[in-house]
Amino acid sequence: MTEKVIPIHMIPDKVSFIEKSGKDRYLVANEAMYTFYRRSKGEQSPYFIGIKEKKRIYGRKCTKCGIVRVPPFTETCPDCDFAPTKLVMMPDTGKMLSTPPITYFAHSLFQDIAPFGRGRVVLKGADTGVPILVYTTKGVLRPGIFKKDTPVKVVFRDERLGNPRDIFAVPTSELTPAQVKKKGLTESELDWSGAVEPKIKKSAEAKKALDKTLKEMNKLANKVKRSKRAKADLAGWKRRISIKTAGGAFGMRIDDGLLEVSAGAMKRAEVVMVCEDPTLFTDWVSSTEALTNAIIVGKLWINKNAEFKTVFKLDRLPRSLRRA
């Protein structure tokens, strides 16, 4: 089925209900403000048609000063009293204009792809940056992979709608020389199997730490049972999480508002986390470390980008319990 412009699952039921503040009653209703468009890309069209149909990136060069703007967002040059510009084909390699941010907490339309990076690539010969998503083929996107001046290649999606998400940038260091050279490189030509689970050495000291961690984790799980706020954090969510540490493995099971912690390996886990030091989770329970941050700084490895949703839900728990 073709994707809908408003995801069906996001549309709430048309209902109203009463909410109270003290003794006063207030009517609250589910409502929506929506407008559909059939919108022309107008003078911006050559850029999007180029991407969609030809796997080419176009810019515009001023006939007077020679500045090259990519994307070609203006047909005349405002810096030269609106002198005309001409459409020029650009190379698909360049450098990051600056270090791109990585979004961990996305809005509702982008939660499924978080964490994601959005930056600007200055293609060779251009004077402006093309806004673009940045990807690594080597697992979870973390700070440090993309920096100012990191050489990148623009890659095209296999299926393209004529939309900014039809292209993304990867570091040229993750590509073969032939891939870097190839015009119109597509996502299916990349090797995405780069995420390798790190190996860790077992230690007796870590085993002791894990025993303590499990005690704290179980205390937290029991508190969740008694906290309306914490249960709400995990409502409607089910995951089996396997955590591997130098002290051994343990598991967490999220089951629609409840959290269970168990010693030993968790079978049929959808989420795998690996960290050397199990005290990371003791720190998490005591709010001195967030799992999100631990992943970002490389203390915690996670097998799937998409499971950051689970990590966010877990990260809410210590705060919710503190507030309760």
Place this chain on the structure above:
Amino acid sequence: MQEVAIIGAGVTPCKGRWLEQTYWGLGQMAVIASLEDAGISISDVDAVVYGIYNDIFEMSAIPEHNLQGIIGMANKPGMRVTNGGASGAYAMIAAYTQVASGMYDVVACLGVEKATDCFDFESMTSTPEVIKTIAWSGDTFYERELGWTASDSYAEVILAYLDEHPDDLQDEVSAEISAILCQQAQNNPYAQRLGETVTKEMAFNSRYIVYPFKLLETCVYTEGAGCLIFASKDKAEAICKNAGNAPIWVTGLGAVNEHHVAGVDGRHKIMPRIMSDHLSAQAAYKMAGIKNPLKEIQVIEAHDAFIKQLQVTMGELGFVDLGRTDELITEGLMTPGGPLLVNPSGGLTYAGHFVGGSNMMSCWSARRELLSRELDHALVHGTGSTIAQYGATIVLERR
């Protein structure tokens, strides 16, 4: 041009959610509070300027139209200003201009926003939908569909700044600033996070939302309203004599919008800089005759969408050198007892960020500090739009 003073100010309590009031009621509350503060009637007000940022928050394409009669301004001029996060500051500039030009003698400037009616039915929380609503402000052709948000847009600027100044904006410093603002918010009876304690350690350990921004170093979403009354010199002196408040003179204003596209030179946005802050401040200082802001201005209410952005903004405003903004803390510039009182309201991080009216709250606070502490000069700042494109600076003076 005639001289202009602020003669009254009022704000509502800032809340994460106002179940009890719509934006109509909140607007009315703020107007009543400002009129009471000035000791005048709404019949004394000649015109109104509204600061309302986002139509989608209010679920109306011209949300100000309902307010005109509700605040008692029917059959008088009313104009709305919307300039992203800087809507409030720009609305104040419009109100000032209407009085300074001689067009009107007394103008109300009302900022209001109702954000958290927006609701995400997947997570059953407001925040993702509020972020999405703000995200409709992004570049409609090239950026919004990439997941553009206000946070990642400001993060772009800050990361670019860090490319140039890797030793500045240390996490320990931004965490300490966050803790200071939290303490200061406890002196603001209208602050959203009144009664909350956030220590340096808590801010430091809070999770990233968009790298390098952490949860407890980011402004909150707020529902609320603020109103300021601007008056011409003669009116201001007469009204303030009756009310027993000193007029607070608006002596400098500046506003700049940068290019929305970033590039390799100054013909487009220079990513590591917030030139909108720098240029708007320079214009305001020139108008106010301020030569050395660090020595002449004591109170600053700067738009702290993010603590690290606040630091860079303080550099761009000339209170500390760019590349050395950690000196705000390490040199004690804004620590308690230091020469600068920065965001005594708690800022947008702790007092609240009701976008169209946040800058009115900042102005309310700056005026309060000038009057209560008998200080000479204050600065109010607003920033907004993608990559900190918009900037506005206002200088206030107590004579």
